[in-house]
């Protein structure tokens with residue numbers, strides 16, 4: 001048994017981040033300022049969009065975007081049931097109603113499953129680029145355009161991911177997170193991307209107490225601002241995004257190559273045209289496996305490999321949502337099965353060659 005543990009995620013802070021944070025500390029400008037502005041500019045460029053608006057986390061990115069679109073009570077937002085709960089909480093925060101369509105084999109919202117749920121109250125379709133894999137954006141783009149609906153992309157796990165060469169967050173409004181475990185991070189932080197100048201403007205006003213000029217309140221707003229201290233951490237990471245994503249992709253390729261023939265294991269597939277950025281490398285432990293999922297995760301843990309379950313249940317499958325008047329649940333069998341089978345293996349850029357070998361050996365040993 002090996003003593004060292006291979007964690008599911010690692011916070012990697014370099015000299016550049018340290019230097020820039022010191023620079024901000026010494027400048028005395030700690031709140032939103034020039035570093036946030038620079039982060040917005042560079043984030044927009046990296047995602048081929050005209051506007052990027054920084055906010056204080058990924059959840060408020062979703063909330064502010066929905067508010068900027070004028071979504072509120074009486075409106076319906078259709079999303080996936082298989083995501084982090086922030087996706088659902090953001091919808092409820094606006095007063096809107098959440099509905100859930102099933103996912104496909106790619107773990108992402110299935111456009112074909114969304115169609116039958118569209119009704120008079122539907123205003124937004126909100127796919128999640130789960131684990132770093134872009135959802136089928138060309139089809140969501142078509143579907144929402146045809147019906148005059150808004151497309152909001154929960155891109156919290158997919159910085160820099162592309163589909164047919166086009167960046168996530170450039171089809172609809174993109175909502176990104178810089179939480180400590182994400183591909184670009186600064187502890188807590190978020191970003192909204194859009195090519196809609198009017199939407200960008202409304203979000204900027206909402207972010208700052210509804211204020212356009214000092215003490216000129218246009219709408220009741222909020223404080224969704226990011227700080228320059230946080231931007232100083234995110235900026236160097238954004239500069240390294242291509243390398244970060246490439247390291248994740250290369251680790252994922254190694255795992256897929258070496259785990260190909262393990263019985264009871266289904267590996268992540270990447271549909272043609274999509275560039276996965278592997279925020280997570282998520283396999284399925286199927287009914288054919290020699291152990292159940294809990295046993296698999298426990299056995300990996302004994303071998304020093306920290307696997308994660310994202311997510312053990314559907315987002316709405318908790319008491320606090322069961323009787324909620326604005327949570328409407330339809331059957332989603334594919335998502336239900338994913339929630340029962342999914343296990344994420346370490347794939348982060350800090351893995352060494354030896355770590356990857358250990359992960360492969362552990363998985364193979366447990367399932368053979």
Ligand SMILES: *Cc1c(COP(=O)(O)O)cnc(C)c1O
Nearest residue numbers: 057058059084086087156177179
């Ligand atoms: C992390 C995450 C969020 C929320 O981001 P925070 O920055 O933690 O608020 C939303 N959606 C998904 C899919 C996430 O993974």
